[in-house]
Amino acid sequence: MGKPTGFLEYERRVSEEIAPLERIKNFNEFHIPLPLEKQQLQGARCMACGVPFCQYGKMINGMASGCPLNNLCPEWNDLVYTGNWEQAYNRLMKTHCFPEFTSRVCPALCEAACTCNLNGDPVSTKENERAIIERAYETGLVKAQPPKVRTGKKVAVIGSGPSGLAVAMQLNRRGHEVTVFERNDRLGGLLRYGIPNMKLEKSVIDRRVRLMEEEGVIFKTNVNVGVDVKAAKLLKDFDRVVLCCGASNPRDIKVPGREAEGIYFAVDFLKGVTKSLLDSDLADQKFVACKNKKVMVIGGGDTGNDCVGTAIRLGASSVVQLEMMPKAPDQRAANNPWPEWPRVCKTDYGQQEAITVFGHDPRIYQTTVKEFIADDKGRLKKAVLVKLQSKKDEKTGRMMMVPVEGSEWTVEVDIVLIAAGFLGSQKYVTDAFKVDLTPRTNVATEPEKYQTAVKNVFTAGDMHRGQSLVVWAIHEGREAAKAVDESLMGYTNLV
Structure with missing residues (x-):
């Protein structure tokens, strides 16, 4: 702990945001990182507390507390403060595959569980993470790590979202030959087509x-x-198959008039x-035109929220x-104490x-x-x-939640975007592999296990746990990789 009084001496600072009226002119990321020296001072705010809930990553009262990847946050926060960027990068990558993704799109479970958050402002751990990985790219620390020895084992990964990419990275570095199959024209799954550019630029x-690819992963x-x-x-050509197809079955709104033209699922809208x-x-x-349209x-x-921001950028009139x-x-209610995830607006x-x-505020x-x-x-009005x-x-x-009788009212609307969540995995994939499903149509395994009831078939990510966060998908991918590796080799040295 390089600065025992850092959390008292320095106020929390985060990246600046380009003003709304300016940033809605394009689909670019709009956060301007702090200068390096100011970012280092943010690392000084970490208390290196005795019980670091920031890296706990378990459920408390049904909600995640801390990072599911068990990132070594106090260690690399301190290394940021002392300017040991290479060592900070090495510590970060011990538990993480893709900090460049989570440092942009994660809701920062680590910060919600930060001890400083109990009576003040949490450490800006998410932005420290982004500073570490981006500086590592800029200075050439991030390099391809192809395995020195190949095992001769072949693994097929179905889906290239965060869980599929994590599985592929880990198993390839272990020495197995990994092929990733993606049904879309570009890689990334919902990272690519479910998260808008202003949150995660596709570069x-x-x-x-x-x-x-330099490390040897084959993408199709x-x-x-x-x-x-x-x-x-696939089961014939590969030693193991890992299903990482996501929970891509959107929940519908079944009410009279649903067939009207102008009603779309959010995932289709964002992808287009x-x-x-x-x-x-x-x-x-080739997208849903929102210019001068009333969007709901x-x-x-x-x-x-992503649909709101996208519709505004496309020129919606409301x-x-x-x-x-x-x-x-x-603010936190009395029945929602730290270090639980804060149920706040x-x-x-x-x-x-x-x-x-x-x-x-657009919310009703x-x-x-x-x-x-x-x-x-037949057009929605x-x-x-x-x-x-x-x-x-x-x-x-x-x-x-039930309707209040007599509370109805009518509004004009041209376009409706249904962002009501997802119901689970898509049937044609689960039918093809004949895997068992849970009542929520997720692929079934034993608790905290990743092997399905079908021989040599594993699963990870939203397809396994249901709709969730990118950080949970990466966690699942890493854990599934360990299970696959152990099944192939009789032991695993993956962490």
Whole structure:
């Protein structure tokens, strides 16, 4: 601990954001990192406390507390402060595969569990992480690490999202021959097409993929396993198969008028915009046009927020966001103490932009759609909304959000984006491999295990645990890699 009083002497500082009215002119990342010397002072704020919940990574009262990767946060925070950037990079990479991803898109579970967060502001661990990895790239510390010896074992990874990439990196460095199959035209899964550029510019993914190719990972795009390639062939050609296809089955809104033209799933909307941006800088117009349209987003999570920010950049004339649940408190409630994940209201970048552009928060709480209304050509023109209230179900005893009778009202809307979450894995893939499913349609394994009931078939990521965070997907990928390696070699030295 280089500065025992650092948390008392230095205030928390984070990167500056380009102002909303300026940043909505493009799809670029909009955070401006601190100068190096000021970033180092942020490392001094780490207390190196006796029980570092920042790296705990376990569930407390049903919520994650600290980093699921068990990152050695106090160690590399101190190394940032002392300017030992190479050693900081080495410590970071002991537990992490892709800090360049999480330092951009993770909600910072480490900071929520930081001891400084108990009675003050947490250490800016997420931005320290970004400073470490970006400086490592700039100074040539990040290099391809091809294995010196190959085992002769072959592994197929289905899906190139964060869990699939983590599995591939770990198993390839162990010496196995790894081939990653991706059904889309570009690699990255939801990193590529589910997260907008302003949160994660795609050059960041490409940079890492190039390194993995240099290390010997084989990538095959535009290959839809279960359609283009049969499961039986992969099981014959490879020693092990790892399913990392994500929870890509979007939850629908089943109400009258759902068939109206102008209603889209959020994941399809975001993918169309990103693909058009990458293909032609939006010139091909192969995306949902929002210019001068009234846009409604159904869902209050991160994907819903991404839809708000994207619609604004596309020139929507108005944007509203429906949230079924009540507004969370602005500060921790008494029944939500540290180091639990804080259940507080968060105003994210898209909502900030909507407030600036339209003059009000786009979120409408405790509300859902009761009916969609189309014009005589079948195009969406209105939506009937209804208020919700919490009520106990007499049969199950569970609290549920139910409509308030007589609370309906009608609004004009041209485009609806459904960001209501995901139901689990897609049936054609799980059918192809004949794997067992949980009641939530995730691929079933024994608790905290990654091997399915089908011989030589493993799984990881959202396909295994359900819709979750990028950091959890990377954790799952690393753990699955250890399980695969042990099954192949009889032991594993992966960590």
